Amino acid sequence: MAVERERTVANTHATSNGPANGPGAQGISDAGFAERVRDAIERQELSLVFQPQADVVTNRLTGFEALSRWRLSDGTMLPPDVFVPMAEQGEAIHLLGEWTLRTACAAAAGWVRAGYPDIPVSVNLSARQLDDPGLVLKVLGILTETGLPAASLKLELTETSMFSQTAEAREALLQLRGAGIRLVLDDFGTGWSSLATLRRVPVEALKIDKQFVQAMVEDRDAAAIVQAVVALAHALDLGVVAEGVETPEQRLYLQAYRCDVLQGYWLSRPLCADGVSEFLAERSVIGSLRPLGPMGGAMGSGGSAAGPQTSG
Ligand code: C2E
Ligand code: CA
Numbered sequence: 236m237a238v239e240r241e242r243t244v245a246n247t248h249a250t251s252n253g254p255a256n257g258p259g260a261q262g263i264s265d266a267g268f269a270e271r272v273r274d275a276i277e278r279q280e281l282s283l284v285f286q287p288q289a290d291v292v293t294n295r296l297t298g299f300e301a302l303s304r305w306r307l308s309d310g311t312m313l314p315p316d317v318f319v320p321m322a323e324q325g326e327a328i329h330l331l332g333e334w335t336l337r338t339a340c341a342a343a344a345g346w347v348r349a350g351y352p353d354i355p356v357s358v359n360l361s362a363r364q365l366d367d368p369g370l371v372l373k374v375l376g377i378l379t380e381t382g383l384p385a386a387s388l389k390l391e392l393t394e395t396s397m398f399s400q401t402a403e404a405r406e407a408l409l410q411l412r413g414a415g416i417r418l419v420l421d422d423f424g425t426g427w428s429s430l431a432t433l434r435r436v437p438v439e440a441l442k443i444d445k446q447f448v449q450a451m452v453e454d455r456d457a458a459a460i461v462q463a464v465v466a467l468a469h470a471l472d473l474g475v476v477a478e479g480v481e482t483p484e485q486r487l488y489l490q491a492y493r494c495d496v497l498q499g500y501w502l503s504r505p506l507c508a509d510g511v512s513e514f515l516a517e518r519s520v521i522g523s524l525r526p527l528g529p530m531g532g533a534m535g536s537g538g539s540a541a542g543p544q545t546s547g
């Protein structure tokens with residue numbers, strides 16, 4: 236199925252951009268795709284949407300996750316779960332990753348300037364980006380350039396990227412963490428985390444994959460997994476975020492399980508920049524956005540406790 240989808244996208248490229256870039260309708264070469272991403276950035280075909288996250292108990296806003304969108308000139312939307320894996324095949328991921336970081340940090344710096352100093356932005360980081368020896372300097376440069384405090388940036392990494400790390404990649408993560416950037420383990424439960432390695436990665440929170448959250452109300456096993464992940468996270472002094480929360484029942488389960496933070500359609504779909512401004516204006520009083528839950532403090536450096544007692 237994934238192959239079918241990629242072919243559709245390759246076809247889309249071939250028709251919207253001419254077949255000149257790559258081996259025609261069968262796909263686009265690495266270099267061709269990187270060129271295509273560069274073009275897309277120049278032509279402003281790429282954009283970010285931001286999905287809010289909130290404290291499960293108080294519903295207070297705790298941040299936004301930035302998600303990439305790609306609209307072709309003919310209006311066709313390419314889904315990120317198609318173009319991100321394509322970019323990951325080659326150099327394009329570095330262009331896309333840097334654009335995403337810069338754009339997300341600039342947006343979050345705008346929230347700070349608008350009077351919301353405590354709303355971190357979470358950016359997805361591909362495992363491949365950790366192969367870039369210049370990554371740490373790039374990220375720090377973007378923070379300086381945009382004026383965003385390091386603590387207002389969270390990087391979401393998947394289990395696979397955390398655990399199949401080279402020594403260099405691990406050092407990069409430690410440097411990012413050392414600079415005050417916050418790290419979150421994304422899609423937890425779907426990859427190959429070893430519990431032993433979990434103790435060694437410098438993350439402040441686990442994000443429970445939506446497949447468990449969405450099955451939890453109907454399926455006892457999924458419910459047991461969610462409950463166990465929350466307990467595991469808290470036992471390790473980590474925060475825990477549930478993604479893909481769509482219903483009030485799911486929120487109630489998460490509250491009962493003492494999950495800290497939720498994200499999903501129940502709270503809000505991902506929002507464009509104007510949508511974020513409206514969301515902030517509607518839901519909050521400037522200056523009172525400091526989250527109450529354990530995700531709110533500068534966690535992960537051995538500071539505040541992240542046990543369920545602080546969230547409920
Ligand atoms: P993810 O990091 O797990 O992001 C969550 C996905 O779940 C997003 O899909 C989001 O729109 C969707 N979602 C949020 N709430 C709900 C809900 O209540 N129900 C359901 N069914 N879905 C929900 P999206 O935006 O299509 O992104 C898909 C994946 O693409 C992301 O999964 C992430 O792995 C990747 N991605 C997106 N943007 C970027 C990016 O800028 N860089 C990298 N490296 N990956 C990205
Ligand atoms: Ca994510």
Ligand code: CA
Nearest residue numbers: 422444445478
């Ligand atoms: Ca996920």
